Amino acid sequence: MDAPGEKLNRQEIWRRLKSGDFSIKPDAKVIRTGIAELDEIFSDGVKPGRLIEWGLPQGRNGRILPILFLRKEIPLTIWIYADLGLDIYAPAWASHGIDLRRIFFVKCNDPVKKLKPIFLDNTFKVIIIDSPKKFSKGDISFISVQARINKQIIFLIRNYFLSPRIGNPFAHIRVNCSRNDRGIYSVNFIKGKNPKRLLLSSSRFFNE
């Protein structure tokens, strides 16, 4: 059963696939964290049309990393988070430089089924899908194609560490991040241009 509008978009996808109109312009805006080591390692990887997959288990404070990408000249952004019993604590986001006027949130466990219009539309330039409870391989394929059509950046956050043994051909970068008890953040690239490991002190993000 097709959702309204899907047929048209499939046609549009095929038209673009045939015409090869999928290229991202070289001047497409790359978003950066403002932390030199991180920006160097991400290179120009976080730019419109890209899908970045993050392995960020709850409680390891790893979400600071995708949030860092949103604090400078934040484009209109939507953060879709699963219902894990938690709600957004907005002042903490603002304190890390997020402009609350330009970021919106939706609580949803099954984003592609329930929020399809968001992916079919280019209103939001950055879409973060945080720990979806239902997310199939077909869904990943759909969002990666839509990201290219609409020139959006999509962050797919998993509530577990990503394994190099199970790949994701649609993601341009796959990265795990967590904080240890000594306050050191470990950023571990599984897939990307410069796959390597980076250690950062939490004092770079927090008053510790």
Added chain:
Amino acid sequence: MNNAGIAKVIDLKTFSMDETCPYFGAFYCEMEKAGKDIFSLTPRVMQWDENIWLFDLSPCRNFWAIQKEKKGKNLYELLEQILDASSGKGYLSVFGNHPWQCLLFIDFLLKKRSRGVFPLNTLLNRRIYEGLSWDHWFEPLEILSDHLNHLKVKGFKESQFRSKQAQLKRFIRRMDLLGPFDLSQADVASIERRFSGWLGEIWAWTFHGFLEDEKKTPDLFNSSENQIDLGSFPWIPFRIEDPPRAMRHLEYPVNRWDVIEPLLVEDFSKLCAMKSWSEQERVSSIVWAITLYNLEELKLELSFRNPYSLHLDSRNNFKTALYQAYYAYMGLADRLKARDTDLDLPEEIPFVSWKVEISECLYISPQTMELINDNSGPNYEGILDLQNKIPLHIESYVVVPDFTADLSFRSHEVGRNDSEYDFSLNQWIEASFNRPFFYYRNPLPITSPLELKPKFLERTSNDWWTGENLMDMTKDYFLVEDREGRFIWVFRDGSGVWYKHGIYS
């Protein structure tokens, strides 16, 4: 003469404590026959008596809040202009957070022969409301009783209602009480016990949002839900006689969305072609009444969080309305599948006919249209449009100055965020630097985590002067790493009880 540089004198009539849109209004106007103008502020209207109307603004709160910001006006100034354009002069309108409060205040103002717009959240009007006499409280009870009788509300007996009123009047005389607020300290349960459940509930309506303890614990998320529980208040919707509707008798039973979709597009086009309504009108609800193959009739509501123009949506092949219809259809299919597993029917019971009817519509006359600026930035219009297309609420937040961690922000209507950045909030924002991005709205009690060597973060204090227990004054926040290696945000209250308040995600 250029007025730009002239300082504006504070108008006590509209000097508000806050600028949030009210939930309800009472409107007095002498008119021979109610027309569409009565729906100028909201599609939800009730006729209280011959000349008094009640407005439920909840479907349009976001709409008016956005219009106010676009025009850079005081909200009530804008509402007054809309009412002037739709009803002319000579009306009286009161806005508040419960229809009963609006009715009490409008009764008082009518006796004073006042005219114009009176918000109940201004300091002046709050003081006047708190000083209302018993006469103003008892007077609307007559009509309330008529409405409850008309609705045949279960458990309501007019004779008993009157006798309990008489009992309350005797009590007031004996105690020499001047007005309802002299009894504001009485709790609802004791009023219910002594003077019946009905008078107890009406009693609670009178003070809703006015008492100190209610002010202390605002519902952060109320504004996003845009609803207030009316309890047993007898709301009788006023409808225009002939709303735009399209009937469809299917030539053969259908149950597939790809067959239903083009037929719905035809029906929506039919609705738009009707002369009984115009392009300016904004739809907030459409009823899709379906007759199933077994002749069972079911009503599905396609509701739109932001009133929108179906006529304009026709240029987009009715995508927004179709999304809402699709979600309603999917919900119905799931319900029917779960219910009718034992019937010898196709997997989903097919439809044989349906009716599509515009059930709630905000009327925007050409005069009102001039007051509403529709040329907003494309981004926020896009978000409002998306909000109408999805079944879930899009959340937006603002930081507010408050020492208590969980009261230092609130939900905010989408589309209102285009204002200037408020630099005065910087110190409050800085205070949240070591707090987590996700938190538990209701903190969870936990056993003492002292053995896990919690790291002290900060001490917060609440408005101690509003509470009774001074032990609740402070909270000490800590960062704890639990046995699974997760970082948790916990606090210890004044009495030494520990709570988990968030997770460093």
